[in-house]
Amino acid sequence: MAGPMARGAPDGAPLLEVRGISKSMGGKLLLDDVSLSLSRGELKVLIGPSGGGKSTLLQCVHFLTIPDKGDVLLDGESAREMGKRNICLFRQEIGMIFQDFNLFDHLTARDNVAVALRRVKRLRKAEAHGRALAELERVGLGDKAGLYPAQLSGGQKQRVSIARALAMDPKVMLLDEPTSALDPELIGEVLNVIQSLYEGGMTMLMVTHQVGFARHITKEILFMEDGRITERGSPEDLLAEGSLSRAGAFCSKLSEVTGR
Amino acid sequence: MIDDFPQFLVSALYIVRGTGWTAALILGAMSLGLLVGMPLAALQVYGPKPLRAPLAAYVWFFRGVPILVLLYLVYFGLFTYAQGPFEGFSWARSAFSPFSASLVALGLTSGAYQSQIFRGAILSLPEGQYRAAMALGFTRFGAVTRIVLPQAARLSIPAWSNEYSILLKDSAIAYVLGTSEIMNRARSIAFLSNRILTFFLLAGILYLLLTWLGVRALRALERRLAIPGLGQGEA
Numbered sequence: 001m002a003g004p005m006a007r008g009a010p011d012g013a014p015l016l017e018v019r020g021i022s023k024s025m026g027g028k029l030l031l032d033d034v035s036l037s038l039s040r041g042e043l044k045v046l047i048g049p050s051g052g053g054k055s056t057l058l059q060c061v062h063f064l065t066i067p068d069k070g071d072v073l074l075d076g077e078s079a080r081e082m083g084k085r086n087i088c089l090f091r092q093e094i095g096m097i098f099q100d101f102n103l104f105d106h107l108t109a110r111d112n113v114a115v116a117l118r119r120v121k122r123l124r125k126a127e128a129h130g131r132a133l134a135e136l137e138r139v140g141l142g143d144k145a146g147l148y149p150a151q152l153s154g155g156q157k158q159r160v161s162i163a164r165a166l167a168m169d170p171k172v173m174l175l176d177e178p179t180s181a182l183d184p185e186l187i188g189e190v191l192n193v194i195q196s197l198y199e200g201g202m203t204m205l206m207v208t209h210q211v212g213f214a215r216h217i218t219k220e221i222l223f224m225e226d227g228r229i230t231e232r233g234s235p236e237d238l239l240a241e242g243s244l245s246r247a248g249a250f251c252s253k254l255s256e257v258t259g260r
Numbered sequence: 261m262i263d264d265f266p267q268f269l270v271s272a273l274y275i276v277r278g279t280g281w282t283a284a285l286i287l288g289a290m291s292l293g294l295l296v297g298m299p300l301a302a303l304q305v306y307g308p309k310p311l312r313a314p315l316a317a318y319v320w321f322f323r324g325v326p327i328l329v330l331l332y333l334v335y336f337g338l339f340t341y342a343q344g345p346f347e348g349f350s351w352a353r354s355a356f357s358p359f360s361a362s363l364v365a366l367g368l369t370s371g372a373y374q375s376q377i378f379r380g381a382i383l384s385l386p387e388g389q390y391r392a393a394m395a396l397g398f399t400r401f402g403a404v405t406r407i408v409l410p411q412a413a414r415l416s417i418p419a420w421s422n423e424y425s426i427l428l429k430d431s432a433i434a435y436v437l438g439t440s441e442i443m444n445r446a447r448s449i450a451f452l453s454n455r456i457l458t459f460f461l462l463a464g465i466l467y468l469l470l471t472w473l474g475v476r477a478l479r480a481l482e483r484r485l486a487i488p489g490l491g492q493g494e495a
Contacts, residue, residue: 062395064391064394064395088397088398088399089397091394091395091396091397092396092397094395095395096392096395098388098391098392100386100388101388102386102388102389102391102392103389103392104389104392104393104407104411105389105411105487105490106410106411106414106487115406115407116393116396116397116398119398119402119406120396120397120398120402147488147489148487148488148489148490149489149490150487150488150489150490151488151489161392164396165395165396168396168397
């Protein structure tokens, strides 16, 4: 795992490379030749109107949805070339955080984190439980290990789901609007966890409408519309007062609504 | 024929002892149905597409053919042919008995119905949990058996207790093959003694008792397996 020192190091190959991904569903073109790359320790933010293809893009990067065209390379390894049988190995290396958490309702917080360690990574029970508790501590939920998802608040659920992803030692994390389903007062606790992951050197691609957070955490914003990345640039360039970018207009409209 | 009390008691006990056979029959049939129904449901939802039509055909067949016809088909059809190569083996007689024919016919039918119960339960689960499991690197099989089915099974228990009571009542038809269960015994005693009302009433009470016990046991199981914090305040 790269330390903070490795961040943005211009040492050649990117950690994650998305090459010309296209995807159609039901006769509608959802992604149209999308490419992007992430260096080790980098965080990029995807913004744009809903229906613009942001979630589909994350699903395709993860190969949870197989793109029609294009490929994803993680540390130089092609998802396409892994084939059907090994794609599970590829997925293990990418953590995914969903808007509505998708915790396993029948398992405690601890077992939500431990189940993939046991069944996918084949760790022994005690080892998996130990690791799960450590990850829950890391997101500040060590005392909630024995509770079931239905007994947790939205913010706590999302932190459990982050712990669950972290336990697999992912090289990259994809976050699909991690705070959109949360009550306003719970957003902060989740953003704090994401911030500390970033500071710890985690490579992340994040879809969010938290413009303020995006502005201070990322060096590059990707604006997505109609299945294409139409603008990319630093928050200063795209979101500056008086900027003519689509991203700027979109974000100021968001701020009008949310007051942030 | 039965005029004195001791003889009445012996006859009644003979019928009561049929309860064991009925219980064994439905427990066996429920289990066989579970074994058939659970994978059937999982495959219908998550399985490869070419498999779905034959699976649907299975369900269509067993839901459409009367249980009486199935009993005859299994016993006089399937078992007669299957028995051939094993003639002379001592175990063959009990393996291909009316009891096992009834168990197979009832179990396969119950499998068709149970698959529909599980299928409904699987489809009612939030799809995101399956995706989350896949995102963690689970195989399809792992995601279904570790994440989807344990929850679907819990959701199925209320409908399952319904299936239990239907199966219990269907099991009475097994008497036509000579399975030594409650109905068969009640029938022979009732007609022999000419106390038809008494003994069929006894049979009815025994079936009621079994229904009551089974439904209670399943409700206890439902409570025991309930997920804390989930579904509270719902029926």
